[in-house]
Every structure is written in C-alpha cells, then in structure tokens.
Amino acid sequence: MDDLFANGATPSLNNAAGDDTASDSELRRVKELIQTLLKTKRAFEMYPSNNPILLKFQEDILKKFEVFFEESDRLILIIRQHDILYKGQAVYHSTDKDDNLARMFFKDGLRELSFTSGFSGDEVLDFIDVMRVRPETSTESFDDDVVTRLWEKDFLHLTYYVIEEFAEGTALEEDEVSRILSRHQTTDGDLAEVYQDASTEEPGEGEDGQQIFSPLESISMGFKGVFSLGEEEVKSLKEEMERLTDENFLLGAINALFESLYIDRGTPDFGILMDNLDSALGYLVRNGVFGTASLILDRFRGLMSLKQVFSPAELERINASVRKAADESAMRSIADVLNSGKDVPSSEFQRFLNLLDRSSLVPLSNLLGEIQDIKYRKSLIEVLVSLGRDNIDALAAGVRDKRDYVVKNVVTILGRIGDKAALEHLKQTLKHPEISVRREVVRALGMIGGPKAGDTLLHALEDQDPQIRMSALRYLPNAQSYAVLDGLLETINRPDFSDRALAEKRAFFEVLSEIGQDKVLPLMTKLLKKSGFFSSASKDELRACAAYGLGNIHKMEALEALKKELGGAKKGSVLAEAISYSIHKLSRPAVRAGTE
Amino acid sequence: MSMEQDNSKARYDGAQSPFRSEVSEPIHKGARALINQLQVLFRTSQIHDIGNVALVRPVTNMMNALDVIFRSEPEFTVRLRGEYLYLDQTRIRYDIEDMASYEYMVEALKEKKIGSITFQQPVTPDDIKRFAYTFSAMAPDKDDSHDELNERLAQRGVKSMWTGAVEEQEQIKFDDLADRRKMAKKTYFQAVSVTRGVMNNIKSEQPTHLKKVKRVIQGIVDIILKEESSIMGLTTIKDFDEYTYNHCVNVSILAMTIGQKLGFDKNLLTSLGIASLFHDIGKVDVPIDILNKPSSFTEDEWEIVKRHPVMGVKAISKVRGLNELAASSMVVAFEHHIFYDMTGYPQTRNKMMPNFFSRIVSIADQYDSMTSARVYSRIPYTPDKALSLMMERSGVQLDPLLFKIFANIIGVYPIGTLVMMDTRELGLVYESNPNPEKLDRPKVILITDSVGKRVTGRTVDLGEKDPSGRYKRTIFKALDPKKYNINLAEYFL
Structure with missing residues (x-):
C-alpha cells in the first residue's frame, strides 16, 4: 500500500493525535458544518440541478464555512473509515454502509481534507459536486471516484491527502526491477571498454569506420532554430488545441464507428459495431446531444441507401437501429433530459425528430404527455403532424389522455393534418371539461373543414361558453355546406336566442348569410323589414343583425334592401349603424363587382 | 489487518515526498502571466523612461497576476533552477505561446546572476516599476548582484520585492533525483499493472472500470507537470518482459510529455494519457502467435494485424459504450496508423486529417516502437536513428509541427544516451x-x-x-x- 499523490500541503496528522485541543464551541461549529454538508449533499442528489431550493442549501453551507473561518484559518478534517476527526475528536460518526460520509471518502483513499480561509461559493459548489453520489448506471459512477473529482476540480482553498492502493503494481514493480537488474550488471570492465573506445576513437566513428552513434545530423549541423516554432506555427497549433472539445471527440468517435462498420460489412463484427452505435445513440439521447444524435440517424439513413454494399440482413439491422431510436425506452430518456432543465437547443431536437422512423408515432405521441416545456412540445407537434397522416386513429387516441395539455396538443395536430378521419374523435372531445381544449377542437374542426366538420361544429354552437360558440361560428363557413344552414336557423328560431349578446347574434346572421347567400336573402330582407318574427323588445337588434347578414350577401337586392331601410332607421341607432356598415361594405368596388 | 496503521505510515512517508502538486491551476495561470508581464516590463524599461505610458498596461497586468497568486500565497518566490523557473517549489508551466517570454526571463536572470525574486503583499504599481528599472540597470555577470540589487531597491523604498542568489547547480542533490525516480518508478509500474488488468478484462469480456486507469494517469500527469525527465527515463529501458503493456505506458508518457509542452491543462493531459494508453487495445484480439511471430508477417497475417485499429474501436466500446472519455480513446485507437497525409491504415471512405490527439500518439508510438526490441525486430534503433527516420517522415506521415515539439523534448542527446x-x-x-x-x-x-x-x-x-x-x-x-x-x-x- 503506497501513497501516490495528493494536492495538499503536508498532511497534518499531528492534529489527529490531539496536540491542539478544540474548544466545545469550535467542535460544535465543525459538527454543524458537517451536518449541513450532509444535508446539502442529499439535497443535490435529490433535486434536479435547476431547482431553486439548492441555492439555499449552497448559501447555508457557505455561511457555515464563513462562520468557522471567522475564528480559525484552517479546517483540517482527518478521515477514518467510520469517523471524521477534527483536532483528534470525532465530529462525525457513522457505521452505515451506504449513507456514510466518512466511508465514502475513506474507500477511495482520501485521508485528509484541509480547507483554508477564503473557501469561496464556487468552491463550495465544486465540493458538493465532488461529494454528490452519481446514479450507479451513469458513466461518472463507473469511471470516477471522489479523489479523481477532487483532482479535476483544482481547488484554491482545499487541499487533500490520499493513499493509493495498487498492490498488483507494487508487486510487479519489485519483480520487474529485480529481474531487470539481475539480468546484467554493468561491470567495471564494461565501463573500461567504453572509456577506452570513447577516448581513442574519433568522435562519431566506430571500429569499422561506421558511425556508431551521433547526434541527429541536421541538428548537429546547425540545430539552432531548426526546432523552434514560428509565430504562425504557434498560432496554428493553438487553433488545433481549441478544437479539442468533447463534441469534436464524439464526432470523431462516431466517424470511427461508421468507418469500422463499413470496413466490417459482411462479417459478424458488423452486429457488434451496430450495437455500439445503438449505445452511442442512446448515450447522446440520454444527454440531450440531439445534434450529434441526428448525425448518427442521418448516417444510418445514408447507409440504408447503399443497397449494393450491404446485405438485406445488414440493411434491416440498420433499420432496426433507426426504429430503436424512438422506442419506449428512448422516449423515457428524451423526456428525462428535456425535463432536467438542461439547455437543449430545440432546433437540434427538431432535427432529430424529423429523422425518426414513421413507426415511432405512438411512442412520440406518448412523449407529448411527458415533456413539460412547451418549446420542445412544439417541435414534437411539428413532427407528429408529419408522421401522423398515415395513422390518425393511433394519434387520436391521445384525446382520451387525462392531461388537458396533451389532449389539446393532439387536437392541434389533428387539425393541422386536416384529415376527416379525426372528426369522430374531435366530436367526442367537444365535451371536454376544459375550455381551452374545446376551443382548440373548434379550431381543428375549422381547419379540417367540409360538411362533416361543419356538422360537428354545429354541436359547438350549444357550448355553454360564448367564446367557444363564437369561435365555432367563425369556422363554420369553412364547412362550405348548405347543410349547416338548417342547424343555424334552428338555433336562431329558438325563443331564447334573443337573450344572447348582440355580438353573437350578429355573428349568427353573418355566418348564415355568408354560407346561404341567395338562399337566405328573402329571410334576411324580411327580417330587416321588421316582419314581427321576434318580440318587439328586441326588434331593433334583430333588424340590425339582419342588416349585418345582408352585408355578407353579394347581391344587388341585398344592397337595395339595405338602402331602402336606411332612411327609416333612427340616426345613431344600432340599426342605422348596421345598415350603414353593410351598405359601405357592399359598395366597395371589389364587393360591387361580385354583386353584379 | 488494521488499515489505519498501514495508512498512517504511508502518510508520513508521503509527507516527505517532493512529488505533490501544491499549486492549483489558477495559480499556475497567475504565475505564467507574471512571467509574461515581467518580461514585458524588463524589455519596456530598456526602451522607455519610468514615467512612460507604455508601462501602464504591463504594470496593471502584473498587479492582476500578483493578485491571483496573493489570494493563497501572501509571500512567494520565483526561482531560477537550471533552465526552469519555479514558483516556490513548483515548476512554472508554460505553453508554446509563452515559451519566448519564459526563455527570455531565464536568460535575463542568468545574465544578471539573479537566482530568485520574492514578492510580498502588498506590492504597489510603483514598486513594480522601480523594481523593473533597477533590475534593468544592473550590470551583467556581476557576483553578489542580488545584494546590490536589494540595496538599491531599499534605497528606492521598495520593500515588497527582493532578490536572491543563483543556486549552484551542484546543490541539486542526487538524493532528490533518487526520490523523484522512486516516485516515477512506482507510478510507472502501477500504470503497467493497471494496463495489463484492463487489457485482460477486455480480452475476457469482463466489465472494466476506468477508475484505476484515471487515477494512475493522473499520477503520471502530476509527475510530468513537476518534471518529466524521471518518468521519461523509464521509457528508455526497453528491457521489460511484456512489450505490449510497457509500450502502451511508454506511448502514454511520451504523448503526455508532448501535451505538456503544448500547454495542455491537466484534464486534457489526462484524456490524452488515457487515449494513448489504449491506442493498441485492439491488439488484444490479434492472435498472440501472430503478435509474437519471430519472422516477418505473411500477407494474411499482416492483414490481421492491420485490423487492430478497428478492433480497438470495438474493444473500447465494450468497455463503456460511448462517452466523452471513451470517445477520444476510440478516435486514437482508430486513427493512430492513419498518417498526416491521410495514407496508412485502415483505409477509410471519408478522407479526414487524423485528430490532433491521434497525430501526437502516432509520433510517440513510432518513436517507442522503433527504439524497442520486439519479437520480430530484435535490434532496436538507437534514439537518434529513430529521430532521423522520423524527421524524414515529418510532413508526410507525421505532423511536422508536432514533430518539432517532440524533437525538442527528446533533444539532440535523448535521455539514456x-x-x-x-x-x-x-x-x-x-x-x-x-x-x-x-x-x-x-x-x-x-x-x-x-x-x-x-x-x-x-x-x-x-x-x-x-x-x-x-x-x-x-x-x-x-x-x-x-x-x-x-x-x-x-x-x-
């Protein structure tokens, strides 16, 4: 067992022996600090990194350090298997196997931590990151330990001491060294020979006149400057170094995998390499590196076009990888990373989604419910609009989801696809308790259009919410169907229709005229002439609505009827305003052209 | 066995070890900036008078550099030892960009026979200016010049900076060298052992943790950043039983030494160290009777050997799939036989310049292979012969700039000559x-x-x-x- 490296000052083991005794209050401060450290560590393990509560923990622990350093310059903690000691006294004790700070440090060889005054907020954060337990499945958990992380962090006010344990290496060293040394001992005779040769021969000449050993020729001829770097050369090297990023290494590794795949086509290793690419893709997706993940999918698609190069089985294997990129497990990873608070560019996410296979519709629809950020859901909606065309029923199953926003998003997608196969699902959704969902359904129905969508929109005219009804009215003309006229008339004829707001009534008439044109002209004209169809209290309003309606009928008769009534309408009244408005509307050159 | 007793002994031994990096990255950066600014100040003070505006920026920059170091060291000394500068006991690192300033400072201190400059908080801008002018005014090659310089500084009211004598070279004790070797040797063999463990694990398809690999490479990084010669010396002993593992470790050390010369930070050096350690990992899949064949390869055998870069890619993915750490190793394993001119093997569909890491490893690999006795090549090249051959390949097989750096490291008389x-x-x-x-x-x-x-x-x-x-x-x-x-x-x- 040997010590190998540490970053710290001389270890302060004397303190462990207790030559400097801590006062009760000092001990209490250190104990409190360690307990706060523990709580902070747990909080960082429990909450996602963007949770604001973590900031409070961080501030608390920094405060504890500051309080300690008001009285002392250095906090030296000695690590034992079950204890942490300060000035020879235990400030932490635990025999727990899992949740044990002392053991966690100890098992990786850490034996002393020494904090000095000035330990900053950034360093606190780094130290918490060092302590934080990684999920067992993560690569960090597999490759790193506490000592490695401490080494990488480069603390300014924290030094540490480590024991290295490489029993095998030590044994090897002793064996190898003694073997090599025993192989041949340089004798005085050997030295005499070399001395003799070197003293007698000409420099650089062997016994046979051959060169035996000389400095590198070009250097010895005038080496000065030969190996110096010029300004441009330094610049070029610097630029190369700037490109040594994780991202570029990943790209390089992916390239190596694809090149190997090409080289190994037709061999059993093809499958192994494909497995590796699958896992690479999985890794990238788990980490939200969708730009690079897209590159893999793109190259998969490129390979699939090389039908002469790869066997059918190999092409199918590549295809399977594309499908795998959107299976349930991949979707879980995507949801996790997008919900983690990590900044994932939505353009890269969108690009990745666009490269997925059509078969990924169902898992992607399910993903809609898992992603919290609307920014990413929008990207998903875009791709579902494209993928969902062939499988409306599968997509529309989402309208039965319990989460309102999922239903709403699915309805949006159905609307944008515009396939009438979705109408039945949308009709069901018109009864959804959430207004925003019903409003989206009305919009979707409007986007789908056609008589059947019109029929469904008529149901929305019964909605208890006036905004939904108005919205349905606005979309009804998209139905391009006389069949909706009866429905509209039926509503207008109801005794309670007059109770509705003027704006809604006006909309009813306008829509009725827009769709009905010739067919409703007599009705509108008659109503404008106060036929007594309604009770006298709302006569003016009714007539005004009819006037608005006539404004949508592009016929000379409509204009004439309006002009005829203008004189009789009281100036400034609702009716006069409506008539003027419609006359003006029908008199505009473009409209006039249509009325003739 | 009580681990505690064993450990405490090891700890006390460790306390005497000179091989512990006492200084963190920010201080290294501060020290580099300090050397750069001192150089600018010394040069400027030879051209302009003390009130010149040209001094404002270097003085401000120097104050900033001092501030970084003072945050953890209220008093420190920049020391000249041989051809190197030290901040207290730690060698100041420099990269290719700072090389000229560094060399200027070494020469300037040597010329004035000044062995050290000590800075004590608080240093004022006026102190810095007075120091620079007093230093520049000193006559060269004068004995006890540090006493004279200190006297003049005191007369000018500079109390925060003073100088010391040049350490006699004989003072670098052989014991120190032995201590360094001891540490280097330990680390070297640990690296060999860890490499063997990992390669055997991969061969037998056992799960492989990289924790030990990382720690052992970090150990080498610590040594190289302090002084590389002791561990480089070990790469010259080409007499080990198991060529493969030693070769991997040698290549890793040589590659990291190039990285250090380029000014890589320690995390980048670790990545390079790991990637280069695994460059030949694909050879675990090459039958041992081919690898150890005492005569030349047949064409078929050569084809199998040439597959080791692709095998390496597979082997590395078996270790852990793909992550940032595995990625650089995978790239190097695949590309280390693809030359600078994009020839070599494996032949690829898309011709691309090999990664910077791969080009570094290619140089280290060629050098170590040529200077090692292997089964099929019993008589190795002498280091100078190997370097001569590599120089012919520079710009064709090898990156010419990186080769320059490498030749600088190896020197006219390589270690072991x-x-x-x-x-x-x-x-x-x-x-x-x-x-x-x-x-x-x-x-x-x-x-x-x-x-x-x-x-x-x-x-x-x-x-x-x-x-x-x-x-x-x-x-x-x-x-x-x-x-x-x-x-x-x-x-x-």
Whole structure:
C-alpha cells in the first residue's frame, strides 16, 4: 500500500493525535458544518440541478464555512473509515454502509481534507459536486471516484491527502526491477571498454569506420532554430488545441464507428459495431446531444441507401437501429433530459425528430404527455403532424389522455393534418371539461373543414361558453355546406336566442348569410323589414343583425334592401349603424363587382 | 489487518515526498502571466523612461497576476533552477505561446546572476516599476548582484520585492533525483499493472472500470507537470518482459510529455494519457502467435494485424459504450496508423486529417516502437536513428509541427544516451535541456570520472558555465550504451 499523490500541503496528522485541543464551541461549529454538508449533499442528489431550493442549501453551507473561518484559518478534517476527526475528536460518526460520509471518502483513499480561509461559493459548489453520489448506471459512477473529482476540480482553498492502493503494481514493480537488474550488471570492465573506445576513437566513428552513434545530423549541423516554432506555427497549433472539445471527440468517435462498420460489412463484427452505435445513440439521447444524435440517424439513413454494399440482413439491422431510436425506452430518456432543465437547443431536437422512423408515432405521441416545456412540445407537434397522416386513429387516441395539455396538443395536430378521419374523435372531445381544449377542437374542426366538420361544429354552437360558440361560428363557413344552414336557423328560431349578446347574434346572421347567400336573402330582407318574427323588445337588434347578414350577401337586392331601410332607421341607432356598415361594405368596388 | 496503521505510515512517508502538486491551476495561470508581464516590463524599461505610458498596461497586468497568486500565497518566490523557473517549489508551466517570454526571463536572470525574486503583499504599481528599472540597470555577470540589487531597491523604498542568489547547480542533490525516480518508478509500474488488468478484462469480456486507469494517469500527469525527465527515463529501458503493456505506458508518457509542452491543462493531459494508453487495445484480439511471430508477417497475417485499429474501436466500446472519455480513446485507437497525409491504415471512405490527439500518439508510438526490441525486430534503433527516420517522415506521415515539439523534448542527446564529455568523464543523459538553443546541453548522471573510474551519485548540468563564462563540460562523443552492455536500468530504475 503506497501513497501516490495528493494536492495538499503536508498532511497534518499531528492534529489527529490531539496536540491542539478544540474548544466545545469550535467542535460544535465543525459538527454543524458537517451536518449541513450532509444535508446539502442529499439535497443535490435529490433535486434536479435547476431547482431553486439548492441555492439555499449552497448559501447555508457557505455561511457555515464563513462562520468557522471567522475564528480559525484552517479546517483540517482527518478521515477514518467510520469517523471524521477534527483536532483528534470525532465530529462525525457513522457505521452505515451506504449513507456514510466518512466511508465514502475513506474507500477511495482520501485521508485528509484541509480547507483554508477564503473557501469561496464556487468552491463550495465544486465540493458538493465532488461529494454528490452519481446514479450507479451513469458513466461518472463507473469511471470516477471522489479523489479523481477532487483532482479535476483544482481547488484554491482545499487541499487533500490520499493513499493509493495498487498492490498488483507494487508487486510487479519489485519483480520487474529485480529481474531487470539481475539480468546484467554493468561491470567495471564494461565501463573500461567504453572509456577506452570513447577516448581513442574519433568522435562519431566506430571500429569499422561506421558511425556508431551521433547526434541527429541536421541538428548537429546547425540545430539552432531548426526546432523552434514560428509565430504562425504557434498560432496554428493553438487553433488545433481549441478544437479539442468533447463534441469534436464524439464526432470523431462516431466517424470511427461508421468507418469500422463499413470496413466490417459482411462479417459478424458488423452486429457488434451496430450495437455500439445503438449505445452511442442512446448515450447522446440520454444527454440531450440531439445534434450529434441526428448525425448518427442521418448516417444510418445514408447507409440504408447503399443497397449494393450491404446485405438485406445488414440493411434491416440498420433499420432496426433507426426504429430503436424512438422506442419506449428512448422516449423515457428524451423526456428525462428535456425535463432536467438542461439547455437543449430545440432546433437540434427538431432535427432529430424529423429523422425518426414513421413507426415511432405512438411512442412520440406518448412523449407529448411527458415533456413539460412547451418549446420542445412544439417541435414534437411539428413532427407528429408529419408522421401522423398515415395513422390518425393511433394519434387520436391521445384525446382520451387525462392531461388537458396533451389532449389539446393532439387536437392541434389533428387539425393541422386536416384529415376527416379525426372528426369522430374531435366530436367526442367537444365535451371536454376544459375550455381551452374545446376551443382548440373548434379550431381543428375549422381547419379540417367540409360538411362533416361543419356538422360537428354545429354541436359547438350549444357550448355553454360564448367564446367557444363564437369561435365555432367563425369556422363554420369553412364547412362550405348548405347543410349547416338548417342547424343555424334552428338555433336562431329558438325563443331564447334573443337573450344572447348582440355580438353573437350578429355573428349568427353573418355566418348564415355568408354560407346561404341567395338562399337566405328573402329571410334576411324580411327580417330587416321588421316582419314581427321576434318580440318587439328586441326588434331593433334583430333588424340590425339582419342588416349585418345582408352585408355578407353579394347581391344587388341585398344592397337595395339595405338602402331602402336606411332612411327609416333612427340616426345613431344600432340599426342605422348596421345598415350603414353593410351598405359601405357592399359598395366597395371589389364587393360591387361580385354583386353584379 | 488494521488499515489505519498501514495508512498512517504511508502518510508520513508521503509527507516527505517532493512529488505533490501544491499549486492549483489558477495559480499556475497567475504565475505564467507574471512571467509574461515581467518580461514585458524588463524589455519596456530598456526602451522607455519610468514615467512612460507604455508601462501602464504591463504594470496593471502584473498587479492582476500578483493578485491571483496573493489570494493563497501572501509571500512567494520565483526561482531560477537550471533552465526552469519555479514558483516556490513548483515548476512554472508554460505553453508554446509563452515559451519566448519564459526563455527570455531565464536568460535575463542568468545574465544578471539573479537566482530568485520574492514578492510580498502588498506590492504597489510603483514598486513594480522601480523594481523593473533597477533590475534593468544592473550590470551583467556581476557576483553578489542580488545584494546590490536589494540595496538599491531599499534605497528606492521598495520593500515588497527582493532578490536572491543563483543556486549552484551542484546543490541539486542526487538524493532528490533518487526520490523523484522512486516516485516515477512506482507510478510507472502501477500504470503497467493497471494496463495489463484492463487489457485482460477486455480480452475476457469482463466489465472494466476506468477508475484505476484515471487515477494512475493522473499520477503520471502530476509527475510530468513537476518534471518529466524521471518518468521519461523509464521509457528508455526497453528491457521489460511484456512489450505490449510497457509500450502502451511508454506511448502514454511520451504523448503526455508532448501535451505538456503544448500547454495542455491537466484534464486534457489526462484524456490524452488515457487515449494513448489504449491506442493498441485492439491488439488484444490479434492472435498472440501472430503478435509474437519471430519472422516477418505473411500477407494474411499482416492483414490481421492491420485490423487492430478497428478492433480497438470495438474493444473500447465494450468497455463503456460511448462517452466523452471513451470517445477520444476510440478516435486514437482508430486513427493512430492513419498518417498526416491521410495514407496508412485502415483505409477509410471519408478522407479526414487524423485528430490532433491521434497525430501526437502516432509520433510517440513510432518513436517507442522503433527504439524497442520486439519479437520480430530484435535490434532496436538507437534514439537518434529513430529521430532521423522520423524527421524524414515529418510532413508526410507525421505532423511536422508536432514533430518539432517532440524533437525538442527528446533533444539532440535523448535521455539514456551514453556520452563522453571534454573532461573525459562518461555519463548518461537523464534530462534534456528545454531551451531549443541549448539542445546539446542536457543534464547528465556521471558514471565514470575523467580517468574512467566508476562514480555513483553525481549529476551535472552541461548548461553550467565556469566563472570565465565558458561551459564547464561539453559533449565530446555520444555512444550506444547497449553496445557496451551499460544497463540503463541500474541508473534509471
């Protein structure tokens, strides 16, 4: 067992022996600090990194350090298997196997931590990151330990001491060294020979006149400057170094995998390499590196076009990888990373989604419910609009989801696809308790259009919410169907229709005229002439609505009827305003052209 | 067994070890900036007077650099030792960009015979200016110049900076060298052991953790950042039983040394160290009877050997799939035989310049392979012959700029070279001179005195001059230690 490296000052083991005794209050401060450290560590393990509560923990622990350093310059903690000691006294004790700070440090060889005054907020954060337990499945958990992380962090006010344990290496060293040394001992005779040769021969000449050993020729001829770097050369090297990023290494590794795949086509290793690419893709997706993940999918698609190069089985294997990129497990990873608070560019996410296979519709629809950020859901909606065309029923199953926003998003997608196969699902959704969902359904129905969508929109005219009804009215003309006229008339004829707001009534008439044109002209004209169809209290309003309606009928008769009534309408009244408005509307050159 | 008892012993031993990096990255950066600014100030003070506006920026920059270091060291000393500058006990790192400033400072201190400059908080801008002008006004090559300089500084009211004498080179004790070797040796063999473990695990398809690999590479990084010669010395002992593992470790050390010269930070050095350690990992899948074949390969066998880069890609993915750490290793494993001119193997569909790491490893790999005795090539090239061959390949197979850096590291007389000096003493080169102008002036372990009598425990620096300004020793002849049965292991292990 040997010590190998540490970053710290001389270890302060004397303190462990207790030559400097801590006062009760000092001990209490250190104990409190360690307990706060523990709580902070747990909080960082429990909450996602963007949770604001973590900031409070961080501030608390920094405060504890500051309080300690008001009285002392250095906090030296000695690590034992079950204890942490300060000035020879235990400030932490635990025999727990899992949740044990002392053991966690100890098992990786850490034996002393020494904090000095000035330990900053950034360093606190780094130290918490060092302590934080990684999920067992993560690569960090597999490759790193506490000592490695401490080494990488480069603390300014924290030094540490480590024991290295490489029993095998030590044994090897002793064996190898003694073997090599025993192989041949340089004798005085050997030295005499070399001395003799070197003293007698000409420099650089062997016994046979051959060169035996000389400095590198070009250097010895005038080496000065030969190996110096010029300004441009330094610049070029610097630029190369700037490109040594994780991202570029990943790209390089992916390239190596694809090149190997090409080289190994037709061999059993093809499958192994494909497995590796699958896992690479999985890794990238788990980490939200969708730009690079897209590159893999793109190259998969490129390979699939090389039908002469790869066997059918190999092409199918590549295809399977594309499908795998959107299976349930991949979707879980995507949801996790997008919900983690990590900044994932939505353009890269969108690009990745666009490269997925059509078969990924169902898992992607399910993903809609898992992603919290609307920014990413929008990207998903875009791709579902494209993928969902062939499988409306599968997509529309989402309208039965319990989460309102999922239903709403699915309805949006159905609307944008515009396939009438979705109408039945949308009709069901018109009864959804959430207004925003019903409003989206009305919009979707409007986007789908056609008589059947019109029929469904008529149901929305019964909605208890006036905004939904108005919205349905606005979309009804998209139905391009006389069949909706009866429905509209039926509503207008109801005794309670007059109770509705003027704006809604006006909309009813306008829509009725827009769709009905010739067919409703007599009705509108008659109503404008106060036929007594309604009770006298709302006569003016009714007539005004009819006037608005006539404004949508592009016929000379409509204009004439309006002009005829203008004189009789009281100036400034609702009716006069409506008539003027419609006359003006029908008199505009473009409209006039249509009325003739 | 009580681990505690064992550990505490190891700890006390460790306390005496000189091989612990006491200084963190921000301070290293501060120290580099300090050297750069001192150089600017010294140069400026020779051209402009003390009130000149040209001094404002370097003085401000220097105050900033001092501020960084003062945050953890209220008093520190920049020291000249041989060809290197130290911040207290730690060698100041520099990268290719700072090389000129660094060399200027080394030469300036040598010229004025000033061995150290101590800074004590608080330093004012006026102190800095007065110091620079007083230093520049000093006559060169004067003995006890530090006392005179200190006196003048005191007269000008500068109390925060003072200087010290140049350390005599003989003061670099052989014991220190032995201590460094001990640590380097330990780390080297740990690396070999860990490499063997990982390669065996991969061969037998066992799960492989990289924790140990990372820690052992970090250990090498720590040593290289302090002084690389002790561990580089170990790469010259090409006498180990298991070529494969030692070769991996040697390539890793040589590659990291290039990285250090380029100014890589320690995390990048670790990545390079791991990637280079695994460069030949694909060979675990090449049948051992082919690898150990004593004669030349048949065409079929050569085809199998040439598959090791692709096998390497697969082997690395088996370790862990793909993550950032595995990615650089995978790239290097795949590309280390693809040359600078994009020839070599494997043949790829898309021709691309190999990654910077791969080009570094390619140089380290060629050098170590050529200078090692392998089953199919019993007689290795001497280091200079290998370098000559590599120079021919520079710009074709090898990156010419990286080769320059490498040649600088290896020097005219590579570590392990047996030399006779004009004093007729015999010695072995153990550390090359970092100054490209003085590549022919390495440090040497003496093995005989001037009459050919064996000596032990003495080292000399060929960069050292006598009071008349002449070099004390100059290499008169270089010889091949193998030819004379000189066992390098006795001196380097």
